[in-house]
Amino acid sequence: MNKLYLLIVLSCLFMINGNIFASEVEQEKEDKFDVNKLIMAHIKDAHDWHILDYTDKAGNKVPVSIPLPIILIHNGQFDIFMSSKFEHGHKTVTKGNNTYLLDDNTIYLADANGELSYEEKEGAHIVLNEKPLDFSITKNIFSMMIVSVLLLLVFLSMAKAYKRNLGRPKGLQALLEPVIMFVKDEIAFPNLGNKTNKFLPFLLTIFFFILFNNLMGIIPIFPGGANVTGNIAVTMTLALFTFFAINLSGNKNYWKHTLWMPGVPVFIKPILAVVEIMGMIVKPVALTIRLFANITAGHIIILSLVSLIFIYESLVMSPVSVLFVLFMNCLELLVAFLQAYIFTMLSALFIGMAVEEAH
């Protein structure tokens, strides 16, 4: 029943989001509604957290967004300023010798004229300007920080609850203890055996980090809506943690099986070593792409279904779209849990293979 309520709220929020798109549509009427651009803008990372646009009395489109800090390193210069200084890409920002400008959520160094220079190549715009090293707190990072704070609040209070009483779990404890026990008994233990307790904290962190980010991604408006786990840099970093967990805890047996496979003819050993080392790299790459593709695909489908209304420019389309989006949201809820489970499961499996004793 609560889930149903949650879904209704979610779909209502999506309808609000639809209104936001509507204003965008009106503004972009002259150059038509560009679904591709809209979806990409929502999927990709951004330097400010865009919430909505409205049109003021003078007929100008005014975007409402949360400015985020920009941190840039270029030519030995370390620049920090808020993204609001770009005024949504309308202005350049000059700090010392560097002049930055924002285009399509990427920061470039402006050329001598304070502009971008393009090259047309096979019908695609290619920006020729140099890019600074960008360590900005982007929308994804900000969202990740919110999720981290949420995780800390939830689990530290839960730990405190355990210290208070050792009886029957209550509230948050009762809700999340089965999940923790699921990760321990169904994911960690079957793969890690007596080393479960050593790797359990890593597996729990990665599971809840992915899960909470996935769920936040489904919420369409601030503080949710950022496509964190659908960003390849994020999934790659998480997979790298798994990669290090595998290879730093790999025992003698694991390295022997990787580099000099026992029990096969000598001339096959180097070939197998090459294959195994490729496998070592392919494992985290597979983790990276699986999570990224699943979450991004979900976001793209939901955004496409919402966009149907604005493509057909018809009210008749909206109930159809809303129903489809409702269905997709249910599916995305499932996927949020499923992908967190799969990532954790495979991490546990790979670590388990690396720490397995010789038999």
Place this chain on the structure above:
Amino acid sequence: MDLVTPGIGLIFWTGIIFAVLLFVLTKFAWKPINNMISKRNQSIEDALNQAEIAREEMKKLQADNEKIFAEARIERDKMMQEAREIKDQIVGQAKNEAQIEVDKIKKAANRDIIAQKTAAMEEIRNQVLDLSVLVAEKVIRKELKSTPQHEQLIDDLLKDVKLN
């Protein structure tokens, strides 16, 4: 294309955020939670084991009780049996003794009877003798008044008696 190009800033911050999260959660959440859950599971398991042990003991106690009952029953039966035997023995013995006594009494009685009978017979003979003497006397007295013949007879008789 930049959808699948990982940005350096995002990798950097994700790494830092995740590492901090991993450290803090491990130290202050996962380890205490895991320990507490293990401890609770252990205490539940202990309680269950103890209950099991108690139940076993109860069962053993019940079995013991039953054994004691059975033994008591057997004991009782044995005692009853013995008592019956003793009773039979006593009764038999008493019977024998009584029989012997009866026999003895009977014999004594017989003897008495015989003795009495003899005595009675003796007495009867004596009385008959006396009576016959009396009768004879009376008869004789009457007869003797009459004739000398009778005197003759008496003489004869007396002679006979003398012979006796």
